[in-house]
Amino acid sequence: MTQEHRTTAAGNELSASFLAAKKRSDDTLSTLQSNPGAFTMLTGDRPTGRLHLGHYFGSIRERVAMQNRGVRTNIIIADYQVITDRDTTDHIRENVYNLVLDYMAAGIDPKKTMIFTHSAVPAENQLMLPFLSLVTEAELHRNPTVKAEMEASGHALTGLLLTYPVHQACDILFCKANVVPIGKDNLPHVEITRTIARRFNERYAQDSPVFDEPSAILSDAPEIPGLDGRKMSKSYGNSIMLGATAEETSKLIRKSPTDSQRTITFDPVGRPQVSALLTTAGLVTGRRPEDIAAEISGAGAGALKAYVIESVNAFLAEHRQRRAELARDMDYVRDVIHDGNARANAIAEETLAQVRDAMGMTY
Numbered sequence: 001m002t003q004e005h006r007t008t009a010a011g012n013e014l015s016a017s018f019l020a021a022k023k024r025s026d027d028t029l030s031t032l033q034s035n036p037g038a039f040t041m042l043t044g045d046r047p048t049g050r051l052h053l054g055h056y057f058g059s060i061r062e063r064v065a066m067q068n069r070g071v072r073t074n075i076i077i078a079d080y081q082v083i084t085d086r087d088t089t090d091h092i093r094e095n096v097y098n099l100v101l102d103y104m105a106a107g108i109d110p111k112k113t114m115i116f117t118h119s120a121v122p123a124e125n126q127l128m129l130p131f132l133s134l135v136t137e138a139e140l141h142r143n144p145t146v147k148a149e150m151e152a153s154g155h156a157l158t159g160l161l162l163t164y165p166v167h168q169a170c171d172i173l174f175c176k177a178n179v180v181p182i183g184k185d186n187l188p189h190v191e192i193t194r195t196i197a198r199r200f201n202e203r204y205a206q207d208s209p210v211f212d213e214p215s216a217i218l219s220d221a222p223e224i225p226g227l228d229g230r231k232m233s234k235s236y237g238n239s240i241m242l243g244a245t246a247e248e249t250s251k252l253i254r255k256s257p258t259d260s261q262r263t264i265t266f267d268p269v270g271r272p273q274v275s276a277l278l279t280t281a282g283l284v285t286g287r288r289p290e291d292i293a294a295e296i297s298g299a300g301a302g303a304l305k306a307y308v309i310e311s312v313n314a315f316l317a318e319h320r321q322r323r324a325e326l327a328r329d330m331d332y333v334r335d336v337i338h339d340g341n342a343r344a345n346a347i348a349e350e351t352l353a354q355v356r357d358a359m360g361m362t363y
Contacts, residue, residue: 174351
């Protein structure tokens with residue numbers, strides 16, 4: 001088989017895998033909407049910095065919606081995963097607290113949603129040992145996230161980075177999550193989790209399966225560009241942070257690049273920077289970017305930036321107010337984390353006991 005044929009075959013396999021996952025996602029979402037109480041969701045973030053508008057529209061808004069529908073929702077703050085590709089944990093405590101503040105300001109209710117930190121749940125992390133025995137080195141090397149993060153970090157491949165997908169499987173399976181909202185790029189993580197669940201049951205628990213195979217719920221949220229037209233990213237400095245002040249937001253938007261054309265048009269390929277501003281305005285106002293462009297038209301980039309500033313600050317005003325109120329009682333924020341960690345530990349201990357029992361390791 002030639003390289004071209006191998007590439008085509010691999011592409012067809014990936015396409016078939018995605019189509020199967022998409023059908024499963026659609027079917028699961030349909031069932032979830034009619035019977036939300038039958039589902040447990042796990043999602044989360046690495047505490048590498050503050051959350052921005054991309055996080056809100058890409059995931060947080062849907063987490064709040066699922067919580068309010070009655071899904072059992074769990075959010076992991078994946079602090080151990082920070083060191084998959086970083087040499088320092090500077091500011092990690094501050095980042096964790098800021099995540100919790102933004103979650104709650106956005107509508108996450110810690111009475112309904114378990115918020116917990118990775119490093120505080122040892123029984124969950126102990127699942128890594130049996131789970132690692134269920135995957136091959138080749139399967140780990142093929143994971144797109146492992147490849148991408150290894151290239152981006154410039155590091156030698158560490159053991160933690162290589163086993164990152166298995167660690168995420170522990171996150172999902174310890175609480176018996178059966179739905180995981182993700183973007184298309186993260187689908188391989190859920191697929192390897194499904195593989196681990198299936199192999200564990202086949203090897204150790206055929207008569208009484210311990211794990212269900214979770215389904216990805218594929219997000220249809222649009223990709224949200226940063227203010228310079230590139231992907232919105234903390235590392236690019238092109239992100240509108242949820243916790244930024246109105247003044248900080250205004251300054252960032254005013255400094256954002258545009259182009260030399262006077263008339264404002266929505267053209268993501270030909271005019272990525274102008275279109276990024278229009279996309280941002282469209283998301284926070286619920287309007288079509290094309291309609292905003294037509295309204296501003298020949299008034300130029302200055303008028304566009306003024307519109308974006310006004311729209312974003314109006315959209316974030318309520319979030320900022322709630323966040324500021326919560327930040328005045330950091331003892332409560334810490335209590336939320338401690339309570340979530342206690343709940344997560346109880347669940348993880350029970351799951352680990354089931355795993356050890358299935359493996360004949362209860363003495």
